[in-house]
Amino acid sequence: MTYVAPLKDLLFNIEHLAGLDELARLDGFEDAGIETAAAVLEECARFNEEVIAPLNASGDREPATLVDGVVKTSPGMRQAFRQYAEAGWLGVQHPPEYGGQGLPKVIGAACSEMVNSANLSFALCALLSDGAIAALAAVGSEAMRQTYLHKLVSGQWTGTMNLTEPQAGSDLSLVRTRAERQQDGTYKLFGTKIFITYGDHDLTENIVHLMLARVAGAPEGIKGISMFMVPKVLVQADGSLGERNDVRAASLEHKLGIKASPTAVMQYGDHGGAAGYLIGEENRGLEYMFQMMNSARFAVGVQGVAIAERAYQQAVAYASERVQGRPVDGSAAGSVAIIRHPDVRRMLMEMRARIEGCRAMLQVAAAADDQACRHPDAGVRQAQHAFYEFLLPLIKGYCTEMGVQVTSLNIQVHGGMGFIEETGAAQYYRDARILPIYEGTTAIQANDLVGRKTIRDGGATARAIAAQIEQTEAQLAQRDGAAAASVRAGLAHSRQAFLDVVEYVVREGTQAPNAVYAGSVPYLTLAGELVAGWLLARALLVADDYLARGEDKAFMEAKVATARFFAEHVLAQAGAHRHRILHGADSVLAIAPELF
């Protein structure tokens, strides 16, 4: 199954929804106009289609293995990673002072979607390395940055994130891995970390582990957690590699999916202690971790869209080829391609509309983050930051659940063939299932949305988004046609439900937390659908302008139809979400835990 990057839709989003022109006015982004974006995306598409995508199925069949304590990656991965790094794809968004290209996040997100569509397992290595780079760049010492960042950005080395322990998953207050301060200011690390993505591999000569641990004597709970850097191979003063450090992959997990990505149990300090370096200050590890987690959460949302896009392309191809059954309207005497059957079309539209809605959300969020980092006006930076932060749990929570749904629909479009591993549909389905789990489950995202993103500012950001949506509704009211009217009605219905829920969450959140959190995931779903539907509505307005000028008819008409489908089929759920949240908590909590 080949992959063809959706360049046209990506560029449409970047230009018309994310507003690349405005980003190109920001300091440092002067060269990042639409021509640059198009050139970068085209080259990125070609590379991922030709080099990375072909390794996806073979990596699933021949996962990474651990032999004598050394991880061997799937056939072809090593060479592909080398090519990927040499072509500079690891550095698209990273700062030029460390060898990166310093491009806006909107372009980075598009590149990230493509490599993840091509091969989720391959892309994961860079995804985690990016988190390590972000943390080092933000809080690493000058010496650390000089020694490590160039090599991480260039892909000479890679980075990992070591958070989870058997007893400490979502709840990092339970971290037990310990650090002992040495006289020279370094630390010795001891303990076990699990679920470490690319915890060991043979893609590069060194791996830089960022890990959370507790310094001897530190406070209990989350206030006693520090962040350390532990290189797999120690780096000498001149930057060359020295001795092997006391950290090793003890085993690899046998997983449902993303099999080409080695998931390791890491042992620290079995032979006297792993040498590690404190990042930032002691006991502030969780704060730093959230910085790298935030970038990883965005990236995992991108993975949701990416795997869904790959599955969608496969479904369209199969539905167009597979001949089975006569049309219900009698328009052909014999059997026809199944894409002519209404329910197959419904499934393809579900896939398409959800993907395009989530892609728009990612691009608009990326632009907000770019503005939040670089806009000259502090007020704009703050507003864009709040907007981005509000979208983040939706991106991680909603776009990844979407990835599971869409890959499941792809299997359904394939019928029995979808259940046969050779077809490839099953792999996307298996791979996608981790996305609503790692880097914070959907429930964790929903808690974040309720607590930090809604209650904390009294619903101000949520209401500001609703006000923007209302403006879009007003613009839709100026347009002719059934689609604009239908989308406007869907948006108004969904926005009102959202506002009712926001009011309820703010009002009851501290008094009746169990009731409010019982509706947290439906709230996240409602918010995710509203934002995606709104951005598709904005896309409809743009498409309508193109159509009025008689330009790009097929693409723009499809955009209109997709926005309309989303409103009629997805936004239509808003009333149900509202009902569940406002009136459904008692029944969620009625049965006592011990009576299940």
Place this chain on the structure above:
Amino acid sequence: MTYVAPLKDLLFNIEHLAGLDELARLDGFEDAGIETAAAVLEECARFNEEVIAPLNASGDREPATLVDGVVKTSPGMRQAFRQYAEAGWLGVQHPPEYGGQGLPKVIGAACSEMVNSANLSFALCALLSDGAIAALAAVGSEAMRQTYLHKLVSGQWTGTMNLTEPQAGSDLSLVRTRAERQQDGTYKLFGTKIFITYGDHDLTENIVHLMLARVAGAPEGIKGISMFMVPKVLVQADGSLGERNDVRAASLEHKLGIKASPTAVMQYGDHGGAAGYLIGEENRGLEYMFQMMNSARFAVGVQGVAIAERAYQQAVAYASERVQGRPVDGSAAGSVAIIRHPDVRRMLMEMRARIEGCRAMLQVAAAADDQACRHPDAGVRQAQHAFYEFLLPLIKGYCTEMGVQVTSLNIQVHGGMGFIEETGAAQYYRDARILPIYEGTTAIQANDLVGRKTIRDGGATARAIAAQIEQTEAQLAQRDGAAAASVRAGLAHSRQAFLDVVEYVVREGTQAPNAVYAGSVPYLTLAGELVAGWLLARALLVADDYLARGEDKAFMEAKVATARFFAEHVLAQAGAHRHRILHGADSVLAIAPELF
């Protein structure tokens, strides 16, 4: 992961919703009272918990293999099948004249749920064999029945269903396998069948294949398809086994799930033709096939509930054990079992409510089928038959989609551990994914619901069900308490949406078939949710009576809470389904097939 059969809920359903007392008044069911049911179910539970369930995970790890043209099943399967057959479990529902126990379908369905919860792959062999038994009993010649049925019912031999070919899946008009009539009245069969469950195995000494093929010179399309019986080993006049027939497993599929169940490509006639015997009359094969398909569709619906139940039990166990995170209401200073977190409870309630609703649907449908087959009054038989036939696409379509959702929620409850194969949650998720596909995809079920079950009788059966639901609402109105009020409101809302949709489907079905079929799956979902919610409402009424008498408090309170959850969280979707169906067809069909 152990399995504990939900005996109490099964017996509650059999007694109070399926009305076993009334069934025990029917001819032939005189001994099938609640004591018999309880005794059979307890024995069945013990057997499946102890003998069959332990083979589930090992069968997944060591699937069936094909070596030198012979299928070897997973370790332990052969002995387990022997024990299962010897204990008489294959014959629970089959007629006593062929060695069966002749028990009502309500008891058979409960036994079927248990063996499928224990091991979906194991249970599939009997599921297909049952279809062959049903077809032979209904249309086989007297000689065939005498020779084959005792051995199939006892499990000395097994039966298969051979329908699918590479070009003929949902669309059996495309079947090409051919039959040549011989002078002695037998036939020679030639061709390839795919996706043949237990097409070959080592559980028994013979396998009886029921297959669809086209007699030379038969009409094109579905009117030229005949049904044949082709034994793996030829049976001699005295009933003993003779020569090997010319039918062989050419390969086994590498599947996403149900790996211990061999799925074979079957080659007929590579060495001169496979000897086969016509079943019934030539060219009536599709009609006969629908008889065995109907029983298989019910059984696959049972599989949906069964795999969901197994996953639910695992989720409850894990959520009760796994300690992670502080409660949002501050009721504990440290981390608690995750079952105390509201969103985990929401997930467990989603699982529980959907399972119990679907189980009630299965039991009530089974009772209707029992009545339709045996009630002395022809009018009652006809009404019960129409009711059963209406429920069948919901059972196959809705209960299997439910199985996918619930097994996915089980993974989510497990977090990262759910993605690790050793945990076992992934297997249920993989196994469940075939259920909305085989024996007719969800779209095929939805087409059946729209065409044969709604349009054909002008919506009469649908309206009769709605009228029954209205009676339940009236009964709820007599009860005190928030749960009864909430359930009544949910039912009324959902019933009205259903009636609107039925009217639309009947009115537009022939004039605007594309539009109506574009909403077919949402209609199936709406109908499935309504019927499940209604039966849970009836369960609430029963539970309310128990509670008024002060009996069985914990179980009955949980029943009330579960019915309420279903109404507030699932029936709440009815308005959205209605909107999609009535107002969403244009956007489903707006993009031309070639523009996807």
